[in-house]
Amino acid sequence: GTSEMYSGxxxxxxxxxxxxxxxxxxxLDDNS
Known part of the structure; x- marks a missing residue:
């Protein structure tokens, strides 16, 4: 799963x- 991408x-x-x-x-960029 995606949790494997992080150490904790x-x-x-x-x-x-x-x-x-x-x-x-x-x-914010889209609104400006």
Whole structure:
């Protein structure tokens, strides 16, 4: 599963946070 990409739960959470940040930045770029 995707969990294999991360060393642990904290790594997975950091990955999700990164995706959310990138998605927010993309949304801001689309609106500007």
């Amino acid at each position: 739960t904290s790594g997975m959470e950091n990955g999700i946070a990164s995706v959310k940040t990138n998605a927010a930045d993309a949304a």
